[in-house]
Amino acid sequence: xxxxxxxxxxxxxxxxxxxxxxxxxxxxxxxxxxxxxxxxxxxxxxxxxxxxxxxxxxxxxxxxxxxxxxxxxxxxxxxxxxxxxxxxxxxxxxxxxxxxxxxxxxxxx
Amino acid sequence: xxxxxxxxxxxxxxxxxxxxxxxxxxxxxxxxxxxxxxxxxxxxxxxxxxxxxxxxxxxxxxxxxxxxxxxxxxxxxxxxxxxxxxxxxxxxxxxxxxxxxxxxxxxxxxxxxxxxxx
Numbered sequence: 409x410x411x412x413x414x415x416x417x418x419x420x421x422x423x424x425x426x427x428x429x430x431x432x433x434x435x436x437x438x439x440x441x442x443x444x445x446x447x448x449x450x451x452x453x454x455x456x457x458x459x460x461x462x463x464x465x466x467x468x469x470x471x472x473x474x475x476x477x478x479x480x481x482x483x484x485x486x487x488x489x490x491x492x493x494x495x496x497x498x499x500x501x502x503x504x505x506x507x508x509x510x511x512x513x514x515x516x517x
Numbered sequence: 518x519x520x521x522x523x524x525x526x527x528x529x530x531x532x533x534x535x536x537x538x539x540x541x542x543x544x545x546x547x548x549x550x551x552x553x554x555x556x557x558x559x560x561x562x563x564x565x566x567x568x569x570x571x572x573x574x575x576x577x578x579x580x581x582x583x584x585x586x587x588x589x590x591x592x593x594x595x596x597x598x599x600x601x602x603x604x605x606x607x608x609x610x611x612x613x614x615x616x617x618x619x620x621x622x623x624x625x626x627x628x629x630x631x632x633x634x635x
Contacts, residue, residue, distance in 0.1 A: 443560070443561070445624075450551075450553060450560065450561050450562065450563040451553075451560060451561045452560040452561075453559055453560040453561075493623075495626075497626070502526060502527075503527070503629075503631060504526055504628035504629055505610065505626065505628050505629045506628065507625070507626040507628075509519075509623070509625070510623065
């Protein structure tokens, strides 16, 4: 079957670093997305990885290991506004998105 | 876990025809479903919120007469793209909220429907 696993909830402190992990099993693979979703809003695109390695975009970085079926989203210098759900989604060989259930990130002062 | 399916997965149609996309919650009831449109590597754009038994709420700039939404049951919402044109080609994604779950913020997303209008 196809599935995505990511933690349900994480808590971190303002100014700290947090890593949100995502493992996936899909029929074929055409890339992995990370989205941020604040309550009541549409998901916003954070990153897309299709090759192995780390991609950095400001405070956010995303890593992919295709051989391990593993990705993580790294958030640095956490701010209160980073409190949100983070969704991991893999694109399979049919270009269908397989979604994780999302990780709710709670930032404490 | 909560599963949302979409049908069809992909569709190619001629300009001027109408296309219906189904969104189903397979193991839970969804009073509210959402329809999104996604362009490559971009954020999901919310098109409309679909409420079971009532009219959908459309976002600004989305033509309700072009994108017809029907949410006739607690497990099914449909999006019909009427008189489709090439600019309607996109990836359409639905999501659903579990009516009976305590967490009212969580949305479960479907795999998407890729529409190509020739």
